Amino acid sequence: ETGVTQSPTHLIKTRGQQVTLRCSSQSGHNTVSWYQQALGQGPQFIFQYYREEENGRGNFPPRFSGLQFPNYSSELNVNALELDDSALYLCASSLATGDAYEQYFGPGTRLTVT
Amino acid sequence: SQQGEEDPQALSIQEGENATMNCSYKTSINNLQWYRQNSGRGLVHLILIRSNEREKHSGRLRVTLDTSKKSSSLLITASRAADTASYFCAFSHSGGYQKVTFGTGTKLQVIP
Numbered sequence: 001e002t003g004v005t006q007s008p009t010h011l012i013k014t015r016g017q018q019v020t021l022r023c024s025s026q027s028g029h030n031t032v033s034w035y036q037q038a039l040g041q042g043p044q045f046i047f048q049y050y051r052e053e054e055n056g057r058g059n060f061p062p063r064f065s066g067l068q069f070p071n072y073s074s075e076l077n078v079n080a081l082e083l084d085d086s087a088l089y090l091c092a093s094s095l096a097t098g099d100a101y102e103q104y105f106g107p108g109t110r111l112t113v114t
Numbered sequence: 115s116q117q118g119e120e121d122p123q124a125l126s127i128q129e130g131e132n133a134t135m136n137c138s139y140k141t142s143i144n145n146l147q148w149y150r151q152n153s154g155r156g157l158v159h160l161i162l163i164r165s166n167e168r169e170k171h172s173g174r175l176r177v178t179l180d181t182s183k184k185s186s187s188l189l190i191t192a193s194r195a196a197d198t199a200s201y202f203c204a205f206s207h208s209g210g211y212q213k214v215t216f217g218t219g220t221k222l223q224v225i226p
Binding site: 044102 | 117149154155157158162213214216217218219
C-alpha cells in the first residue's frame, strides 16, 4: 500500500458528459501527477501540480483540467467526454526534492465512456 | 514520440529462470525508474537509477543504465510465479518540471 487513494474505483459515463476523479496524496507529498493509461499501453502524462499550481502538462487538450488543494489532495476533471477517454486514470504523489524522486501511485480509477 | 520502447513486449518463462527486459529512450534523462503493475492496477515503484550510475541492485533485481546507448535493462533473478506482472521503465527528463515518460511495457508471465 502506497498511502495514495483514488475515488471512485470504477465509473461509467456517457459521451459528452463531464467527470471528476479524486486523489488523496501520501502524507507530506507536495506534488501530484496524473496519468492516462489505455488498455495495453504505458501511462501517458496528463499534467502535474506542485503546491496548487499546474507545473507541467502533457499532450492533452484543455478539456482535461485539474486542481490541487491546500491539503495536497487533487482532482482531475474531464469535460465533453469522448469514447477514447476510456482508460485507467492514475495519480501519483511525490515530494519534489532535487532531480530524483519516487512517485507513489494510487490504485487508479477505471473510466468507461459509452 | 518521446515514449520509451520496451523489449520484449511479452515474456514467458519457467519459475526459477531469470527474466531480462530492455528499455530504450531518445532524450537526455535525469534518472530512470522501473515500475511493476499487476492486472491493470496501480504501479509499484521498484528501483531508480540516476543518470550518473551504471548499475544498481535491489534484492533479486538488477538494473543497468547505458546513457551512451540510451538504454536500460531490468534483470529479475530466480523468478517466482508472483513476479507475473507488467513492467514499465519510466524516465524523468532533464530540466524543467518533473515529467515522467513511461515505456510501452513488458508483460512477464512466470509459469510455476
